[in-house]
Amino acid sequence: MSEVNVYKPENLRELISVYNSQPGSILFAGGTRVMLDVNTSGLGKGYSGKSKGVLQNASNVLISLEKVDELKRIIRRERYLEIGSAVTLQQIAGIGSRVVPAVLHRAISGVGYKSVRSTATLGGGLCTASLDYPPLTALVSLEARIEIRGKARSRWVPVEDFIVEEGVTQLAVNEILTRIRIPYGNWNVQYFRSTGVKGSPSFPLVNVSILARLSKNTLEDIRIAVGGESIGIIRNRKLEMFLVGMRLPLSLNDHNDFYRRLGDFLALAEERDTETQLKNRYVTSTMRKMLMNFIDNLILMEIVG
Amino acid sequence: MRIDFTLNGRGITIDADPLETLIDILREKLELHGAKRGCGIGECGSCLVIFNGVIVNSCLIPAFRLEGSEILTPEGLKEKKDFPDADMIVREVLGGRRELFCSNGVIMAVKNLFTEQSFPDEKTIREALKGIDCREVGKENIIEGVKRLVSARPRRRQLP
Numbered sequence: 001m002s003e004v005n006v007y008k009p010e011n012l013r014e015l016i017s018v019y020n021s022q023p024g025s026i027l028f029a030g031g032t033r034v035m036l037d038v039n040t041s042g043l044g045k046g047y048s049g050k051s052k053g054v055l056q057n058a059s060n061v062l063i064s065l066e067k068v069d070e071l072k073r074i075i076r077r078e079r080y081l082e083i084g085s086a087v088t089l090q091q092i093a094g095i096g097s098r099v100v101p102a103v104l105h106r107a108i109s110g111v112g113y114k115s116v117r118s119t120a121t122l123g124g125g126l127c128t129a130s131l132d133y134p135p136l137t138a139l140v141s142l143e144a145r146i147e148i149r150g151k152a153r154s155r156w157v158p159v160e161d162f163i164v165e166e167g168v169t170q171l172a173v174n175e176i177l178t179r180i181r182i183p184y185g186n187w188n189v190q191y192f193r194s195t196g197v198k199g200s201p202s203f204p205l206v207n208v209s210i211l212a213r214l215s216k217n218t219l220e221d222i223r224i225a226v227g228g229e230s231i232g233i234i235r236n237r238k239l240e241m242f243l244v245g246m247r248l249p250l251s252l253n254d255h256n257d258f259y260r261r262l263g264d265f266l267a268l269a270e271e272r273d274t275e276t277q278l279k280n281r282y283v284t285s286t287m288r289k290m291l292m293n294f295i296d297n298l299i300l301m302e303i304v305g
Numbered sequence: 306m307r308i309d310f311t312l313n314g315r316g317i318t319i320d321a322d323p324l325e326t327l328i329d330i331l332r333e334k335l336e337l338h339g340a341k342r343g344c345g346i347g348e349c350g351s352c353l354v355i356f357n358g359v360i361v362n363s364c365l366i367p368a369f370r371l372e373g374s375e376i377l378t379p380e381g382l383k384e385k386k387d388f389p390d391a392d393m394i395v396r397e398v399l400g401g402r403r404e405l406f407c408s409n410g411v412i413m414a415v416k417n418l419f420t421e422q423s424f425p426d427e428k429t430i431r432e433a434l435k436g437i438d439c440r441e442v443g444k445e446n447i448i449e450g451v452k453r454l455v456s457a458r459p460r461r462r463q464l465p
Contacts, residue, residue, distance in 0.1 A: 004323045006306075006369045028367075032347065035365040038324050039345040062323065066370065090359070113436025115414075116347040118359040119366070 007063045012070040012149070012178065018063055020151045020174045025061035027176065029071075029086045029124040032116060034062075071123070071178060081182045085123020085146075089135075090114060092122060101182060102190040103209045107138035110194050123177045129163045130229070134194050136163070137207035137227035139182065140235060147179040154178070166229060187211040187221075191294055195286055196228075204229055206283050208290045212298065219246045219298070224291065228283050236265045248298055255295075262291055310371045313381025321368035328352045328363040330371075331378060339379030339409045350437040351406060353413040354378050360417040362436075379409035382416055389419060389454050397457070398450030399442055407439035415451055424455055 007022070009015040019025065028034055065071055071086035076099060083092060089108045097105040111117060111125070111134060125133050126146070139159045146162055148155050148171060159180070162170050171177065189212040196205040206228045213221040222243050227233040239261055246254060266284040309318050312335070321330055331337045331354075340363050343351035347362040354363045355377035383391045394412045395403045402408065411434075418425055418433040425433070430451045439447060 006323045031367060031370070032365055035324075035326065035367060036346055038367070039326065039364060062369070064369065109432075112347060113350070114433060115350065115353055115360045115362045115436050116365070118356075118361050 003060055005061050007061065008067050009063065009065075010067045012068055015063065015065065015068050015071075016149060016151055016174075016176065019176060022061045022063065023174070025063050027065060027127075028062045029065045029121040030088060030119040031124075032112075032120040033124065033128050079184055081184065083122055083180045083182070085126075085177045085179060086121050087123075089117035089120050089122060089125070093117065101138070101142055101184070101187075101211075103138040103141060103192040103211065104135060104182065106192040107134035107194070107207070107209065110134050122180060126159070126162065126180070127169060127171070127177055129165075129167050129169045131163060131166050131227055131232050132198060132205040132207065132229040133227075134192075134205075134207045137225050137233060138192055138209045139180065140227070140233050141209035141211055141223045141225035142182050142185070143223070144180055144182045146177055147181070148175050149178045150175040156181070160233065160235065163233070165232075185211060185213075187213055189214060189298065193290055195290070196283075202282065204283060206286050206290075208287060208294075210291075210294055214248070214298070217248045219243055219248060226287050226291075230280050231283055234265075239265050243295075250295065258295060259292065262288060306369065308368055308371050310373060311375040313376070313378060313384070319368075321371075323367060323369040325368040326364050327354065327356075327366040327368070327371065327376070330368060331363060337378055337380050340413075341406055341409065343406075348436070348438070349407075350410040350414065353410045353417075353436075355413065355417060360413065379412060382412060385416075388458055389415065391416070393454065394450075397453050398447055400446070400450075402441065405439065405441050407437065407441065411437055411439060411442075411447060415454070418451070419454075419458075424458065424460075425451075427452065430455075 007018050009018050026034060065086045068086065071084040073084045074087055074095065075082040081099065089111055092100055093105060093108050112120060122135060125135060144159045145156045146159055148157060150172065151174065157170060164170060191210040194205060194207045196203045198205045209225045211223045212219060222240050224240055225233060225235045242258065242261055250258060266288055306323055307318060307320055309316065319330060319334055321334065328340055328342050331340055332342065340354055341351040342364065343349035345364050347365050352363040353360055356366060357374050391412050394415050395401060395408065398415060399405065399408055399411060414434055414437050418430065422429060430448055434447060437447065
């Protein structure tokens with residue numbers, strides 16, 4: 001891939017047409033991931049060494065999304081927020097947590113540094129298919145959906161189902177992620193925490209995103225999503241259903257019952273892959289602490305940023 | 306490929322490979338050595354430049370994105386005298402040490418911070434300087450220096 005051809009389509013229709021006529025081409029949104037691969041393989045200077053990462057099996061065609069305005073829009077409707085896939089993380093963070101749900105705002109603010117977020121895009125981050133990508137866990141808790149456009153049709157899929165496994169998305173050949181739709185909910189508590197270090201074998205990155213609706217000390221609704229590279233993205237509706245309707249603070253019996261159910265739920269995550277059991281033991285014990293801490297302090301929380 | 310863009314207020318034309326990084330273009334083609342080549346993965350902040358008004362890591366910007374853009378490098382910043390100017394940042398934030406590896410990254414980040422906010426609070430300062438790694442001066446000393454700049458900034462006189 002020493003000679004690179006760059007296409008700069010000016011609208012979505014042109015983008016889809018070019019993408020279909022150039023099999024194996026790379027879509028370049030913010031390009032942070034592509035440029036990491038460029039820098040580590042020396043391709044930028046015309047060096048013809050071994051390509052890495054996303055460039056490994058690619059053709060020599062790059063398609064830049066920078067002129068496709070349809071992918072750079074943020075639209076606020078009464079019931080949802082819609083973010084184009086080529087909107088940068090810094091643009092989303094800049095809108096503020098009154099418009100962007102607080103869990104997503106916090107997750108985005110934790111990705112890289114401001115100078116990286118100025119170029120990295122939400123769609124690009126999702127398409128790299130990293131299960132420990134903090135905004136992914138937040139979007140799963142928000143029950144966001146994403147639009148996938150191909151030449152002949154478009155489809156909406158829950159973000160929870162978008163990443164099949166680490167590094168693999170649902171995108172078929174020449175399909176494009178175009179929009180992310182985030183429904184607004186009447187949540188009065190939003191909690192997002194990341195802990196650990198990306199890529200660390202001993203202390204891997206773990207994300208927890210929780211939305212709750214409290215009324216007169218009663219938990220009316222709750223969503224809990226946890227995510228990490230070795231355990232994937234998990235939501236447990238049974239655990240959420242158990243908590244709905246509970247009065248806070250939890251009685252000792254309810255507290256113990258929740259602790260037991262949480263243990264059962266996390267044990268499943270721990271056993272998911274025997275090769276990563278030890279790593280997962282750290283992950284699940286961290287999650288247990290974060291979730292118990294959340295439940296114990298829920299009554300004291302209003303909105304947690 | 307042939308690329309036209311504006312660098313430090315002057316229009317220029319260069320020839321570059323589409324995936325050549327901006328940091329390589331600045332240092333090797335244009336002999337501007339203010340931005341330093343550091344980690345190459347957007348972590349260390351030594352290659353910061355202002356690209357179309359936003360602060361970016363020049364190691365992550367490919368040549369093909371430069372067409373029609375406006376770039377401000379540490380060299381261009383030295384000519385700008387609005388508050389705080391580069392000398393002031395060196396004096397207050399870097400303890401007068403201009404020639405450190407990280408100096409220009411710190412100057413770019415601080416300058417960009419004051420462009421975005423006239424009187425940033427501590428949280429904003431910390432957030433803006435998160436990607437700056439300077440072992441010589443130390444993160445806390447840098448933050449204290451920026452806070453001094455904030456308090457030294459002249460406030461507009463309130464009308465009665």
